[in-house]
Amino acid sequence: MKKIQNYFFSGILIVAPLGLSVYVAWVVVGLADKIFRPFIPLSQLGIPAEIPGVGLIVAFVFFTILGAVAGSFFGRFYHKVVDGILSKIPGLNSIYNTVKQIIDTFATTQSNAFKEVVLIEYPQKDMYAIGFLTSETKGEIAVRKNKKMINVFMPSTPNPTTGFLMFVPLTKCTKLSMSVDQAIKYIISAGLVTPSAPNIKKALPKKKKKLAKK
Incomplete structure (x- = not known):
């Protein structure tokens, strides 16, 4: 039954x-x-x-x-x-x-103002949030920090029209393969509509096996 x-x-x-x-x-x-x-x-x-x-x-x-x-x-x-x-x-x-x-x-989003979807560690260690890469950080902020940074728009859930702007070092961002439209749906649904995961295991570097000590 x-x-x-x-x-x-x-x-x-x-x-x-x-x-x-x-x-x-x-x-x-x-x-x-x-x-x-x-x-x-x-x-x-x-x-x-x-x-x-x-x-x-x-x-x-x-x-x-x-x-x-x-x-x-x-x-x-x-x-x-x-x-x-x-x-x-x-x-x-x-x-x-x-x-x-x-x-x-x-x-x-249709005009490609949001270029890519990124994952950043926020608001604290081992916690992550989705953001949209808008452009490379330039001007006074880039000069004062003297490092390569990007502008990331952090939308809120479930209304992605509100949020805030963050200036994040490029090395602290993980670029995701999901599209902007998929990320928008992900945010609006509060995680209920999950984009399909690509086969990224092959692209990840394989961990080297440690040789057993004799």
Whole structure:
């Protein structure tokens, strides 16, 4: 009986990610259809009204055009005005700023501002934390310390939009093979979503066997 229960839960674990992905996709398509379908003259275009996904296609085209306009002078001016207004409305400004910070963080990871994921010994000996290498330390700090250092952003859990900057000697960092996206998921999930480990045992130097004394 216990073996059957294990098989049952194993089946759920296999199907759950696929089922949830399909459900979310279906909800997104349905939501896009409800919002954008009333603005589309389907009958005049000869498109059957019952075809799902038409609203999603229109939404894709709409946001693509909006993104292109946002890059122009008018778009930047409009964004600056809207940003200034929403940032000053009590109650709404906290929600707007939080969402904006989260979006900016993920946009930053896509633009490769976070170059690599590193592991550093923090906050004390034999305790470690994940950070993001942003650049090499330069300027006054590099001159005063007179050693090769890197700038590491240390995100907090479960909100990686907050954190602090650390200047770490390069020799004190361990570069990880996981991607920035994987590290972000790792941090947000508080360690529940663990990236798969690469086969690094072959790359590690083999320990020399000590010869037995005769």
